[in-house]
Amino acid sequence: MADQSHIIVTEGILPAGTWAFVADRFSPFAKETLAKLVRFVQDECMPAEELYHAQVEKGAKRWQVIPPVIEDLKRRAKQLGLWNLFLSKRHYPEWGTDLTNLEYGVMAEVMGRAGHFASEACNCAAPDTGNMEVLAKYGNKEQQEQWLKPLLAGEIRSSFAMTERFVASSDATNIRTSLRQEGDEIVINGHKWWISGAGDPRCAVHLLMGKHDPDNPNRHAQQSMVIVPANAPGVKVVRAMQVFGDDDAPEGHMEVIYENVRVPLKNLLVGWGKGFEIIQGRLGPGRIHHCMRSIGTAERALELMLRRVTDPRKTTFGKMLSEHGTIVADIARCRMEIDAGRLLVLSAANMIDQVGAKGALRDIAYAKVMVPNMALAVLDRAMQAHGAEGICQDTMLAAAWAGLRTLRYADGPDEVHMQQQGKIELRRAPALWERQKQLEAKRDQLFKQYGTPRAHI
Amino acid sequence: MADQSHIIVTEGILPAGTWAFVADRFSPFAKETLAKLVRFVQDECMPAEELYHAQVEKGAKRWQVIPPVIEDLKRRAKQLGLWNLFLSKRHYPEWGTDLTNLEYGVMAEVMGRAGHFASEACNCAAPDTGNMEVLAKYGNKEQQEQWLKPLLAGEIRSSFAMTERFVASSDATNIRTSLRQEGDEIVINGHKWWISGAGDPRCAVHLLMGKHDPDNPNRHAQQSMVIVPANAPGVKVVRAMQVFGDDDAPEGHMEVIYENVRVPLKNLLVGWGKGFEIIQGRLGPGRIHHCMRSIGTAERALELMLRRVTDPRKTTFGKMLSEHGTIVADIARCRMEIDAGRLLVLSAANMIDQVGAKGALRDIAYAKVMVPNMALAVLDRAMQAHGAEGICQDTMLAAAWAGLRTLRYADGPDEVHMQQQGKIELRRAPALWERQKQLEAKRDQLFKQYGTPRAHI
Amino acid sequence: MADQSHIIVTEGILPAGTWAFVADRFSPFAKETLAKLVRFVQDECMPAEELYHAQVEKGAKRWQVIPPVIEDLKRRAKQLGLWNLFLSKRHYPEWGTDLTNLEYGVMAEVMGRAGHFASEACNCAAPDTGNMEVLAKYGNKEQQEQWLKPLLAGEIRSSFAMTERFVASSDATNIRTSLRQEGDEIVINGHKWWISGAGDPRCAVHLLMGKHDPDNPNRHAQQSMVIVPANAPGVKVVRAMQVFGDDDAPEGHMEVIYENVRVPLKNLLVGWGKGFEIIQGRLGPGRIHHCMRSIGTAERALELMLRRVTDPRKTTFGKMLSEHGTIVADIARCRMEIDAGRLLVLSAANMIDQVGAKGALRDIAYAKVMVPNMALAVLDRAMQAHGAEGICQDTMLAAAWAGLRTLRYADGPDEVHMQQQGKIELRRAPALWERQKQLEAKRDQLFKQYGTPRAHI
Amino acid sequence: MADQSHIIVTEGILPAGTWAFVADRFSPFAKETLAKLVRFVQDECMPAEELYHAQVEKGAKRWQVIPPVIEDLKRRAKQLGLWNLFLSKRHYPEWGTDLTNLEYGVMAEVMGRAGHFASEACNCAAPDTGNMEVLAKYGNKEQQEQWLKPLLAGEIRSSFAMTERFVASSDATNIRTSLRQEGDEIVINGHKWWISGAGDPRCAVHLLMGKHDPDNPNRHAQQSMVIVPANAPGVKVVRAMQVFGDDDAPEGHMEVIYENVRVPLKNLLVGWGKGFEIIQGRLGPGRIHHCMRSIGTAERALELMLRRVTDPRKTTFGKMLSEHGTIVADIARCRMEIDAGRLLVLSAANMIDQVGAKGALRDIAYAKVMVPNMALAVLDRAMQAHGAEGICQDTMLAAAWAGLRTLRYADGPDEVHMQQQGKIELRRAPALWERQKQLEAKRDQLFKQYGTPRAHI
Secondary structure, three states: OOOOOOHHHHOOOOOHHHHHHHHHHOOHHHHHHHHHHHHHHHHHHHHHHHHHHHHOOOOHHHHOOOOHHHHHHHHHHHHHOOOOOOOEOOOOOOOOEOOOHHHHHHHHHHHHOOHHHHHHHOOOOOOHHHHHHHHHHHOOHHHHHHHHHHHHOOOOEEEEEOOEOOOOOOOHHHOOOEEEEEOOEEEEEEEEEEEEOOOOOOEEEEEEEEEOOOOOOOOOOOEEEEEEEOOOOOEEEEEEEOEOOEOOOOOOEEEEEEEEEEEEHHHEOOOOOOHHHHHHHHHHHHHHHHHHHHHHHHHHHHHHHHHHHOOHHHOEOOEOHHHOHHHHHHHHHHHHHHHHHHHHHHHHHHHHHHHHHHHOHHHHHHHHHHHHHHHHHHHHHHHHHHHHHHHOOOOOHHHHHHHHHHOOOOOOOHHHHHHHHHHHHHOOHHHHHHHHHHHHHHHHHHHHHHOOOOOOO | OOOOOOHHHHOOOOOHHHHHHHHHHOOHHHHHHHHHHHHHHHHHHHHHHHHHHHHOOOOHHHHOOOOHHHHHHHHHHHHHOOOOOOOEOOOOOOOOEOOOHHHHHHHHHHHHOOHHHHHHHOOOOOOHHHHHHHHHHHOOHHHHHHHHHHHHOOOOEEEEEOOEOOOOOOOHHHOOOEEEEEOOEEEEEEEEEEEEOOOOOOEEEEEEEEEOOOOOOOOOOOEEEEEEEOOOOOEEEEEEEOEOOEOOOOOOEEEEEEEEEEEEHHHEOOOOOOHHHHHHHHHHHHHHHHHHHHHHHHHHHHHHHHHHHOOHHHOEOOEOHHHOHHHHHHHHHHHHHHHHHHHHHHHHHHHHHHHHHHHOHHHHHHHHHHHHHHHHHHHHHHHHHHHHHHHOOOOOHHHHHHHHHHOOOOOOOHHHHHHHHHHHHHOOHHHHHHHHHHHHHHHHHHHHHHOOOOOOO | OOOOOOHHHHOOOOOHHHHHHHHHHOOHHHHHHHHHHHHHHHHHHHHHHHHHHHHOOOOHHHHOOOOHHHHHHHHHHHHHOOOOOOOEOOOOOOOOEOOOHHHHHHHHHHHHOOHHHHHHHOOOOOOHHHHHHHHHHHOOHHHHHHHHHHHHOOOOEEEEEOOEOOOOOOOHHHOOOEEEEEOOEEEEEEEEEEEEOOOOOOEEEEEEEEEOOOOOOOOOOOEEEEEEEOOOOOEEEEEEEOEOOEOOOOOOEEEEEEEEEEEEHHHEOOOOOOHHHHHHHHHHHHHHHHHHHHHHHHHHHHHHHHHHHOOHHHOEOOEOHHHOHHHHHHHHHHHHHHHHHHHHHHHHHHHHHHHHHHHOHHHHHHHHHHHHHHHHHHHHHHHHHHHHHHHOOOOOHHHHHHHHHHOOOOOOOHHHHHHHHHHHHHOOHHHHHHHHHHHHHHHHHHHHHHOOOOOOO | OOOOOOHHHHOOOOOHHHHHHHHHHOOHHHHHHHHHHHHHHHHHHHHHHHHHHHHOOOOHHHHOOOOHHHHHHHHHHHHHOOOOOOOEOOOOOOOOEOOOHHHHHHHHHHHHOOHHHHHHHOOOOOOHHHHHHHHHHHOOHHHHHHHHHHHHOOOOEEEEEOOEOOOOOOOHHHOOOEEEEEOOEEEEEEEEEEEEOOOOOOEEEEEEEEEOOOOOOOOOOOEEEEEEEOOOOOEEEEEEEOEOOEOOOOOOEEEEEEEEEEEEHHHEOOOOOOHHHHHHHHHHHHHHHHHHHHHHHHHHHHHHHHHHHOOHHHOEOOEOHHHOHHHHHHHHHHHHHHHHHHHHHHHHHHHHHHHHHHHOHHHHHHHHHHHHHHHHHHHHHHHHHHHHHHHOOOOOHHHHHHHHHHOOOOOOOHHHHHHHHHHHHHOOHHHHHHHHHHHHHHHHHHHHHHOOOOOOO
């Protein structure tokens, strides 16, 4: 098969310059997969998007029925080999796909054009992706057999039960959910919310973070992670949290109370006190995936904007919107900011490929902050060009904006990341002072050597 | 009764400096009314807000039931003399309240703290306010008897049917709804959307803009405005437009098709061809009211933020949010921007009082652009400080943000206002060139007079 | 004499709306003075500006010669009664002018249009203004006779020697200059810089801040202020600090070393340990004056921009600059931001008038932060519209920008003010929590009263 | 020699992630050169910077004396093989260095750390670089022998005489300088300014743009370019333009009047009417070089900031600046923005390498707009952290800021580039409409196929 990857440029997925910058890091397999994925998303997913939303139930069955079209698309993606692309063969030789983070990053962007929807079709949707990684990395054979395999097959879905109500659980040491061992069972009591996917009738399992040992002086050894079947007695899905008025059915972001939930001890992941370690490993690459999907969303918003401002029906005061200088400038600004943000993410993805997520934390953090802010700005401009249509249910803009808005605090608010990174940058100061001392010594010597008088210092 | 108006400062409604700047423009009556209003909004409306939302129906009756609490609050407001405050006695001696625009502006801000809710309680909610002004100004006795009186009494509600689907109707010359006279009837055909309030079971009347004479070479004489009973045959409410996922029931922003709707000729406002003139008169002060309500919303968001960042349960990494320097700076920025924005609006309101809305168009336009943008920024910071809670249904922040977002394009997008005002500012250029010519003549003379050589020019 | 004050609008000094907002706070005397001042600045100062700069020497005499034109303008201003306008009769009945802070604020803006230049012509230029206030407030008869009177007469000029090299002296407790009493003399040793005006041959006196009692446990009782004749032996003016390459001759911002300078003990202001108290009193209104001058500068920059973009010789690609939409939007943005900033300052000035500088600290702080940032943005847009001409010596833009840039850290950097003010705003939190508690009690009662079930909380 | 290129990371020249992203595009030669260059700039140029400025004369000889240290550094750079790095061997096999644009881009950044100074030491300073490219590409043998060779040897310097006073010459069709052939001579009359380098005593030649055929209906065939010896009779250097008060001696940006200057006809470049074509070819890569130098400047400013905020002498109110949260956030923002900007430039440089400057115009344009704005923001934060020291002559910050500010309009103002690029982006609209048509057809078919009813459209 000839290299079809230039479709990435001709379809306007990446600017030619960006593709020229990264194409030679793509394997032939990745290029072929990417070309197929572009066709699949553009030709099969995007036309089905409105249908998907129409198939979400409005009334009592809202949390019970899965839109048929998504299951059909999943079958189709599997057939095309566009399945589980997120899982890297390098790390998970048994199940993974042969893609680097950089390669998958671009694919995540392509899927991100059709929101959560195309990602789900390719079994690459959060929170399943992170959960599968956890199970692949930390699960034992039995746990993998029972939960990972059906997840990889797209037969069930899953939740990640971390965030708690009434405390600031972005600091994991604040977690209050208690895990108590009774014989060979674990008894769970806690109050969580924003448990994504827990409303979905296909959701079969929660990976739950709690504290087994809250008084451990090592604050990072208090937490443990447990596999909780979604239908275990005592798991009470209380209500759907809304994101700017949207409940995201049928998946939802649910408030869940765990009341004396009992699971067998073998459902413990790795061992007591390993919870913190597990979530640390879960976050890095996932953040990049969010970023890349955001960029896809921003590109799509820009496309909507380009169409809107050239719509002859939307002429005001005798001019099409595209004839207004400020609109033209806004479009260029969108393009510039998207391109810069994308390069930051691709560079971070490449760094993960070269030195692992741990060595790329800094690159990940900056991408994690910059890209959602950029994408929000792009979407806001696109909304503004659409007027009322831009904030209603008739385009993807408002819902996508709301979804992107959550990324500014999810996995740590911007402010926290920037404080951490600023402090890391500050660690360079002592070396800089040292270098300055040397420089000043040389400077003084040079003045002497040339006999040039120094101005008063 | 002693002057209670200092409550405006002690309750944190206005900063002391702002109140000191405008208090002497308030009549004793206005001060007394303001003090009462503060108490009413803070003590009676705000505690009832959650109840109101709980009383909005979820299912089939969503568009049929009015939350009982609002009708009770309306009775209460009437009793307190906090009723129809928006309508100025100066312009409407028969019905109005004795308040200037400046005085009412501050009251609109107070009501804006409780969103649309307190405004409705005081019969000061859009679109009724604008519609009542239109009927008071342009309606004849019979029209006023039939529609204005029950509106003023808060017995019915109303819609303003202007915006059309499929065209850019912010340019009124693009209106396509046709008005055809047949005998002593008017036949209406058109497709509108974003008709606020048209979902409300109390909505009894639409003021509708259409074209009777689409080929009139005077593009501003083509439009006419007609009173349409909401229950007239052929008025089809098609669906509710959502604002970031919110349908705003039971009022709603509806898509409405008018299909061969027939109304008696006497329902024409003023006369054929007067539609454009009517909407021009409707816009000015209304924009200021939106602005002031927005400021109230921003103040409330800042109060939520102040509470949130001092919530000891939300401590992360050993620090309350209020101990983070960037949070403190964000709070100060909110305060600074709110205060500056408010002064701009109050100055515009004062200008309306002194020279009328026409003479204050420029002041209104700048307030109209600056304030919603400011309020959005304030709310965004407050949301960010709240994390996930900030974008869900548990605070007013997300819904208020979404509502404010519409103000950036409603009544003309920011971009259009800025172009218009920029061009108006540019009209100063010829006089400046003239002055410069005189300045240069004097300059040359001075050089000569002092005998100072000029550098090469 | 008829009220000529409408000149303030017709000459484009203030927008009509702003003038309408404050005119009734102006006394007839203030209106008359303002009208005269507008004429003086526009017709006499501005045409002389280029001449002034041409009369500043380039070579060895750079710090020795005063441009003759400024002394002539001073005579003229005195004659017109436009002299010492900054000094309020209310506080200094003996010497002051009968103007409120609000009234003077507008006049400072008018003078600010011609930079430092018109202010000096009216004897209203820093640092003399602050120094005269200090001497009027804290000086004894003898000190006033010797130093205040010739300053008020414009015969000498003065410096304020506060900032020190090598330490962060914006925190006055870091001051290191030592004041040692020997008999009836004070011996001064210290290293200061950015001593404005100390290069001026007319500069006769420095008000100097040092520490007499550096070990005093009360860190604000360590400092004292001393009157130092500029020609006292040991006062060494080392070099001129440059502001973006500009040395501001003949006044300059000088580095000054005080080496065993001896002054008589009677030159101590108020008494030992009063230095901190004195500078506290000096800052408030002065900041407002800087702000107002900045606004005048911004208005002038906007006028330059309006001329530039309508200059037919500057047509590019067939369009005048004023025909580009983004330029028009920039102009409107300038107008909007200037007007909002000005209202903030006028409101602060009014607050000083009503409750004194101490009670207006908050208002002053916000104005102090917002206005220079706004003015910098306006000037930057004006520079950008001018291209290369905008950053060179041929317009006032670059020099004015550089001057404004210093205001973002002078008298405390933006960041410090914002932290302080943010913390002050945070003091509202306890009362808000209390109010919320009451609100929730009422809310719960209302739910009960109406029998409405609450959603899960 | 072992690969020393990791110095690029250990010395903090590039973040590890960025180097990981581009290192494999560097040849061994480029890596070796880069490592040498880092040492040369850090260890030899930067310590000599203050000396260079001290050797610039203050008085009458300001435009006559070249600081000796720069000539010594030039010898040293030549010796190290760090000479004429800008000229690519690929395009100029006879004279060039074997570096790609990407490779040179990183080196330009390294030189940019020491401002114009290190660039000059390596004979890589504007405007000589562009002029050498023009002569190498468009000059004939004789012209190259006479002017290119001594330029390549660093024996003479040159100017590019394009910008004209009194017209908007950024639109080259506005050029008014006349070129008239008289026999075998060309007579030149014109009034230029901002002719960089024309003040330098080493400047031996101007490449001058004028019009030979101003009435040619093809507006791009009117211009021609002529080689003008700097000492030709009639070349009058009138004055030095200042950039924010700085005259940049001894090179300067001069106002130059050409009065009946006569040069031999053989000084015409290429032929009559080729002027426009020549300047088009000159601009692309040069813009990238400016960008990369700007990034080096920004990195250096960040290093200064890191030192300043950790300077224990600058403690205020008991805290080092680096302990303030907003400062830490500012530092992180600097880092993030620099990294994103750099990737944009490197991507553009890579695009030039792959498809040539013409194919990379878009990438160049975005880099050209984004990077100076980013660098200005970084420098502004660094200045703010320095207080008064940041805007004076004691650090490189103010002068560097002023230099960067010129890049926002030089080679076309931001606004023009953004309009052009926005319009180019808009060209995608027709294809997007076409794709949308296909999507809607599929969508309708899917709805039919699934039998799902569509909501009202």
